[in-house]
Amino acid sequence: MKKMRPDEISAIIKSKFPQVTEEAGTNYIIVPKESILEVSQYIKNPPLALDNLHCITGIDRKEKIEVVYTLYSIGEHHGVTLKVNLTLEDLNVASVSAIWKSANWLEREVYDLFGVIFSGHPDLRRILNPYDWQGYPLRKNYSNPDFIAKPRM
Amino acid sequence: MAVIEKIPCAKIIEKVPGGGFFLTTSESILKWGKESSLWPMTFGLACCAIEMIATGAPRFDIDRFGAGVFRASPRQCDVMVVAGTICVKMNDCIRRLYAQMPEPKYVIAMGNCAISGGIFYYDTYSVTKGTESLGINVDVFIPGCPPRPENLLFGLMKLQEKIRNEKNAAR
């Protein structure tokens, strides 16, 4: 089967869900946080068959936090990147761990390092830092008395 | 079974002619026994653990120094080789393991991370900067990232020298 190009994939998703948009200049699909569950259920089934959730990344953009989902399909040899923007006052998004089991630990890591709460997650605890750690280390405004910063060039 | 460190009736033996000579020789025999059979604990944390295993492998062979018997349980070991980065979550475990080791016990800090944090000194929030900051007395520091197996063997020989030059065998 011919491999689908990224713009073909985003065209299929946009035609089914008109509320998603595309980031300018790239093929990353920005999904509003209310529709992440239904978009995920749709793209897991054929024809897109994106059955492999490879990586969930959190990015602290100072006024918002982005959650980036990188997905691939083992049968169809194509991939797509979804993004969800969350404001600092409302760091809540639905968990996709019922759809892709790999999201279980990946979402725990984003919670541990950024403080994003994934509602519906079976076991949302810290995973890399000790369970009683205070603060979210990978945020840009994190400070800690033990943290010695290297002087910049 | 604990080694009897203090020779019983040492004060009486000293008064007998030739007694002082007997005491010094038995002390050096005890020290020779201690230094030639240092049993390390399998405590590899990170990359330095691979070099520690390579030191036990046939090419470098730590067994010829008597230290080839790696025991998993701290209650059966003499020396704890801290090989790798110590992170905040691991602090309590190290203190507990050190407390469980019976006397006489020694600590070798292997690698830059165990000495002072190494390359993880700056910009980290979860790394303990060195074994000494945990309150554990370290006997031998072996720098390197990772130290070569020859360095670990040299550090072991330095520890053996330190045991040989101890003031009294009772430690």
Added chain:
Amino acid sequence: MDATQTKDMYTEEFLINMGPQHPSTHGVLSLELKLDGETIRGCTPHIGYLHRSMEKIAENRTFTQFIPFTDRLDYVASMNNNLGYVMAVEKLLNLEISERAKYIRVIIAELNRIASHLIATGTFAQDLGAFATPLFYCFREREKIVEIFDQICGNRLTYNYMRIGGVMADLSGEIIEKIKEFIEYMRPKIDDYDELITYNVIFLARSKHIGVLSKEMAINYSVTGPNLRGSGVKWDLRKDEPYLVYDKLEFDVPVGENGDAWDRYKVRIEEMRQSLRIIEQAIESLPQGDVTVKVGRVHKPSVSETYFRTENPRGELGFYIVGDGSVYPYRLKIRSPSFSNLAVLPELVKDIKVADIVCVLGSFDVLMGEIDR
């Protein structure tokens, strides 16, 4: 005697901690086991004992200054980590490298794959009870590879060899002769391992039908590498999404049948044979030329993001890099293969014995340095 057969005895489950310091957990991993006698009813892994905050460090180092840190991720296959990182940065910067550098990278990465699989084999056999003999054989072979690397770049474990734009130093004729000798030396040794370990009656009894991972579960949990191939899924990034010069080289992708521990082990042994084939072909077609393109010491990518993944010995290593126009990355996320591979462990250990969990964990070949980063 399990709980159902007791008439007068009262039994209950208890929690035991296969704690961070344990000779067979391949690093600092803590497994909380809920036991009913000797049978496991539940397992919760606790990680983070080696969390060295590499992603925070990356935000304060230039792209070249971060290369030594990637060595310490998966410290047994450092060259492959270096490779994944510099290729991701080169994709961000849209940089093309020379042909000779591509072939050298393939040779070095495959040599390191063999070294990594040797450690996996040796420690797996040691965990199952063959106490030291396979481990010493594997380390004897690994010493030959590590000697070659020592001559190329000066270090035995953390190489820091790949650079953005090429590699650090060229392979001289003497080193290429040494690699050719190593290939001839290694081929019969892999047959030795087959004779000694693979079809041994005790090894088969202990690892066949243990820890069976089905295809659907493996894909859903995003398990990658020899673990995925052991379950019957023929997926290898070097064939399916080729990078460097893998599309010009001929090799097979070994696949297992049942998805048990023995299949995963056998896939690794076969991959070692295929890696020798790849190295031989790459040495024959090695072109002349420079090994690095002229780039400055600091790199300033434009405001853009990229994700790139490569096939590590343990699975697919991915780097998500966000550039913001300065010399430091804005965000660097490391997707490590062992993180996702370990997440499937609680599903595979229901109702097996404590001795078998050691077998399942050993067959997964996880490394804590890259799980905790």
